[in-house]
Amino acid sequence: MCDKHETQDLSRRNFIKTSSALGAGLLLGGFAAPSFAASSEQLANGNIKSRGYAAFDNSGLLKPWEFERRPVGDNDILIEIKFASICHSDIHQMKGHWGAQQYPQVPGHEIAGIVTAVGKNVTKFKVGDRAGVGCMVDSCLDCNSCKDQGEQYCPETKFTYGYPDERSPTGSTQGGYSNNIVVRDHFAVHIPENISLEHAAPLLCAGITTYSPLLKFNLKKGDKIGVVGIGGLGHLAVKLAVSQGADVYAFTSSKDKVADIKAFGAKVVVVDGEDAYNEHKSQLDYLINTLPVKYDIAKYASLVKPFGTYTQVGMPEEFSLNMNALALAASRVNFNASLIGDMQETQEVVDYCAKNNILPATQLIKASEINNAWQSVVDKKARYRYVIDASTF
Amino acid sequence: MCDKHETQDLSRRNFIKTSSALGAGLLLGGFAAPSFAASSEQLANGNIKSRGYAAFDNSGLLKPWEFERRPVGDNDILIEIKFASICHSDIHQMKGHWGAQQYPQVPGHEIAGIVTAVGKNVTKFKVGDRAGVGCMVDSCLDCNSCKDQGEQYCPETKFTYGYPDERSPTGSTQGGYSNNIVVRDHFAVHIPENISLEHAAPLLCAGITTYSPLLKFNLKKGDKIGVVGIGGLGHLAVKLAVSQGADVYAFTSSKDKVADIKAFGAKVVVVDGEDAYNEHKSQLDYLINTLPVKYDIAKYASLVKPFGTYTQVGMPEEFSLNMNALALAASRVNFNASLIGDMQETQEVVDYCAKNNILPATQLIKASEINNAWQSVVDKKARYRYVIDASTF
Numbered sequence: 001m002c003d004k005h006e007t008q009d010l011s012r013r014n015f016i017k018t019s020s021a022l023g024a025g026l027l028l029g030g031f032a033a034p035s036f037a038a039s040s041e042q043l044a045n046g047n048i049k050s051r052g053y054a055a056f057d058n059s060g061l062l063k064p065w066e067f068e069r070r071p072v073g074d075n076d077i078l079i080e081i082k083f084a085s086i087c088h089s090d091i092h093q094m095k096g097h098w099g100a101q102q103y104p105q106v107p108g109h110e111i112a113g114i115v116t117a118v119g120k121n122v123t124k125f126k127v128g129d130r131a132g133v134g135c136m137v138d139s140c141l142d143c144n145s146c147k148d149q150g151e152q153y154c155p156e157t158k159f160t161y162g163y164p165d166e167r168s169p170t171g172s173t174q175g176g177y178s179n180n181i182v183v184r185d186h187f188a189v190h191i192p193e194n195i196s197l198e199h200a201a202p203l204l205c206a207g208i209t210t211y212s213p214l215l216k217f218n219l220k221k222g223d224k225i226g227v228v229g230i231g232g233l234g235h236l237a238v239k240l241a242v243s244q245g246a247d248v249y250a251f252t253s254s255k256d257k258v259a260d261i262k263a264f265g266a267k268v269v270v271v272d273g274e275d276a277y278n279e280h281k282s283q284l285d286y287l288i289n290t291l292p293v294k295y296d297i298a299k300y301a302s303l304v305k306p307f308g309t310y311t312q313v314g315m316p317e318e319f320s321l322n323m324n325a326l327a328l329a330a331s332r333v334n335f336n337a338s339l340i341g342d343m344q345e346t347q348e349v350v351d352y353c354a355k356n357n358i359l360p361a362t363q364l365i366k367a368s369e370i371n372n373a374w375q376s377v378v379d380k381k382a383r384y385r386y387v388i389d390a391s392t393f
Numbered sequence: 394m395c396d397k398h399e400t401q402d403l404s405r406r407n408f409i410k411t412s413s414a415l416g417a418g419l420l421l422g423g424f425a426a427p428s429f430a431a432s433s434e435q436l437a438n439g440n441i442k443s444r445g446y447a448a449f450d451n452s453g454l455l456k457p458w459e460f461e462r463r464p465v466g467d468n469d470i471l472i473e474i475k476f477a478s479i480c481h482s483d484i485h486q487m488k489g490h491w492g493a494q495q496y497p498q499v500p501g502h503e504i505a506g507i508v509t510a511v512g513k514n515v516t517k518f519k520v521g522d523r524a525g526v527g528c529m530v531d532s533c534l535d536c537n538s539c540k541d542q543g544e545q546y547c548p549e550t551k552f553t554y555g556y557p558d559e560r561s562p563t564g565s566t567q568g569g570y571s572n573n574i575v576v577r578d579h580f581a582v583h584i585p586e587n588i589s590l591e592h593a594a595p596l597l598c599a600g601i602t603t604y605s606p607l608l609k610f611n612l613k614k615g616d617k618i619g620v621v622g623i624g625g626l627g628h629l630a631v632k633l634a635v636s637q638g639a640d641v642y643a644f645t646s647s648k649d650k651v652a653d654i655k656a657f658g659a660k661v662v663v664v665d666g667e668d669a670y671n672e673h674k675s676q677l678d679y680l681i682n683t684l685p686v687k688y689d690i691a692k693y694a695s696l697v698k699p700f701g702t703y704t705q706v707g708m709p710e711e712f713s714l715n716m717n718a719l720a721l722a723a724s725r726v727n728f729n730a731s732l733i734g735d736m737q738e739t740q741e742v743v744d745y746c747a748k749n750n751i752l753p754a755t756q757l758i759k760a761s762e763i764n765n766a767w768q769s770v771v772d773k774k775a776r777y778r779y780v781i782d783a784s785t786f
C-alpha cells in the first residue's frame with residue numbers, strides 16, 4: 001500500500017506539472033488561486049462564464065442561456081463538459097412535476113468532460129483528467145451519511161441542478177446541459193481511458209441508479225432478475241444484471257424494443273394485458289422498476305417470489321406511487337426505493353462498465369435538438385439515451 | 394409421541410362419548426352424520442338455522458337476520474358462538490370500501506365459542522371443546538401455500554364472510570356476528586381454559602395480524618419497535634412487543650389514550666405535527682402500522698432506521714396506500730404488508746396470550762349496540778375492542 005501522504009504529494013506535483021503544461025494559471029490571490037487550462041473562461045470577479053440550455057418556465061421547452069458559475073474554490077474543479085445526457089428526471093423537474101422550480105434552470109446530471117482547472121487543495125484530479133459528474137455536487141462530508149451511508153442522504157446534499165446554493169451567482173445549482181461546470185472534487189469521478197466520454201455520461205445517473213441496488217441485492221449467478229421499463233435506466237439495468245450472470249426478464253410496453261432487448265441479453269415480456277403478469281407470477285428473485293410514472297406497485301410485486309425484493313428507482317410525478325396493500329400482502333414482497341448511489345459506488349460503476357465494456361446505447365444530438373429529444377423520451381421513443389454534444393451549446 | 398391412529402381412535406371415542414352425554418345426535422345418513430350436542434338447531438335438510446346481525450346494503454347499518462348455514466360436513470365442526478368482536482375490516486367491507494358486496498352479509502371474523510357438533514372425519518375437536526375462528530374458513534389444504542407458506546395465500550381460500558361459497562345456502566360465507574358457525578375443522582383453533590372466550594375472540598384477527606409479522610421480524614430484547622395506530626390491532630401489537638422485551642413506541646393521534654398506552658408498557662408519541670416525526674427520525678428497528686385509512690407511508694418510514702423494516706397490517710379504503718418514492722428512498726426502509734397469519738401461528742398466538750396473560754382490552758356489548766359501536770370505531774373511540782355477547786343475537 002502507498003503511503004497516503006506520499007500519494008497526495010505525488011498528485012500535487014503531477015497536477016502542478018500538468019496544469020503548467022496545459023496553460024497558464026490565472027493567479028487571483030496567492031495560494032487560493034486555482035490553476036486553469038487555457039480553455040477556461042474566468043471573469044474578473046472569479047466567476048466562470050457558462051452557456052447552456054435552460055428552462056425558463058414549466059413548459060418543458062429549453063432555450064439557450066448564458067450565465068455565470070461560482071469561482072473555482074480551493075476544493076473545486078472546473079470541468080469542460082464534452083457530453084451531457086438526458087434523463088427523464090430532467091423533464092420532470094423542469095416541468096414542475098416535483099414541485100415549483102426556480103427559473104432559469106439548466107438541467108442535466110449525466111456529465112462527462114475534461115478537467116480544466118483545480119483548486120489549491122485538490123489532489124484527486126489534475127488539469128486534463130477525464131471526469132464525470134452525476135446527481136450531486138456537494139454535501140457536508142462530515143455526517144454519518146457522508147462518511148458511511150452515502151452522500152446522497154446527507155441533509156446538506158446539493159443536487160446538481162435547481163438546489164439553493166448561495167455561492168452560485170444564479171442562487172441555485174445549474175446542471176450539465178452546458179459547456180462547463182464547477183464542482184467540489186469529491187463529487188466528480190474519474191473516467192478511465194477505455195470508455196468514451198459519450199458512453200460514460202449516462203453511467204453517472206442511469207448507471208449508478210441501477211448499479212447500486214443491484215449491488216446491494218448481491219445477486220447470484222442464475223438469479224431471476226426482473227427489470228421493468230426498458231428506457232435509459234432499464235436498458236442499463238438489463239446489461240448490468242446480464243453481466244453478473246443473472247437470468248434477466250425485461251418487462252416493456254414497447255413491442256418494437258424486443259429485438260434490442262434480446263440483444264442486450266434478456267428475455268422479454270411485452271406487458272399488454274393481465275396474462276403477462278399471470279404467466280410470470282411469483283417467478284423473480286428480485287425486481288427493479290425504472291418506470292418514471294405513476295403505477296400500482298402491487299401488480300409488479302406479484303411477479304416476485306414470496307419474501308423477494310422489489311426496488312423502485314424511477315421517480316414519477318410528485319414522486320407519488322400507489323399500492324394495493326392487500327395485493328402487496330399477498331405477494332409478501334419487500335418493497336424499497338433507491339436513490340442513485342454514493343460516490344464510491346459511482347466510481348465503481350464507471351470502472352466496472354469500462355472494464356467489462358458495458359455501454360449504454362446512445363443517440364448523439366446537438367443542443368438544438370434537445371426539445372425534440374425530450375418529447376421522444378416522454379413518448380418512449382428514445383433508444384435508449386440521448387447524449388448532447390456539448391460543443392454545440 | 395402418540396400413535397396417530399390411536400389418537401384418532403381416542404378422539405373418536407371421546408367425541409362419541411361427549412356428544413352422547415350432551416345430547417342425542419341426529420342421524421342423517423349412517424357414518425356421514427355429524428354428532429350434535431342438544432343446543433344445535435339442525436333443519437330437516439341438514440342445514441343449520443342461524444340468527445345474527447347482517448348488513449343489507451352499504452349504509453354501514455346492521456339489522457337482525459335469520460339465515461341458514463350449510464350442513465355440518467364430514468370435516469366440519471359447528472360452533473355455538475359465545476363472543477364475536479368488532480374489527481374495522483367488518484366496517485370497510487360492509488360499506489363497500491373494498492369492492493361491491495353481496496347482501497345480506499353477516500360480518501365478524503373474531504369468533505370464540507363451544508363446539509356443538511363434529512363431522513365424522515374430525516379428530517381435532519370434540520363436542521364441548523372451546524374453539525375460535527378467525528378470518529378464514531376454508532382452503533384447498535393441498536397447495537404449497539396451504540402446506541408451507543400459509544393458508545391465507547391459497548388461491549382457493551374462503552374468507553369468513555362475503556366470499557362465494559356454493560355450499561352455503563346464502564351463496565356466500567357468513568361471519569361471526571351470529572349465534573353459530575359451521576367451519577372446516579382445520580380453520581378453528583383450540584382456546585385454552587386459562588383465557589376467557591371474551592378475551593380470546595379479538596386474538597383471532599387483531600392478535601394474529603400483529604403477532605405474525607412481529608414473529609417474522611424476530612425481535613430481540615431491547616429492539617425499538619414502533620406501533621402506529623393504537624386501536625384494536627395496535628394495542629395488541631404494543632402488548633405483544635412489550636411481552637417480548639421490546640422498547641415500544643406507540644404513535645397515536647388520540648391524546649386521551651396516553652395513560653392507557655403507558656399502562657400497556659409503551660412510550661407514547663402523540664402525532665400532532667411534524668415535530669413528532671422529526672424527533673423520532675431514524676430511531677426504530679421495526680415499525681408496524683395498523684392504520685386502516687389512507688396515509689402517506691413515507692412519513693412513517695422516516696421513523697425507521699436505514700434498512701429497517703416497516704410492515705403495514707391495517708387495510709384502508711380500496712386497500713389503497715400512497716407513498717412518496719423519494720422519501721421512501723431517503724428512508725432506505727424495506728416496506729411490506731402482512732395478511733393475518735397461518736393457522737399454526739393462529740393457534741400459537743392464542744396459546745401465547747393465554748399462557749402469558751396478554752389480554753385485549755375489551756368492551757362487552759349487546760347485539761343491539763353494534764351500530765353505535767361501529768360508529769365509535771370509526772370515530773377512534775373504541776377502548777380497544779368491542780366484543781359482542783352472542784347470547785343477545
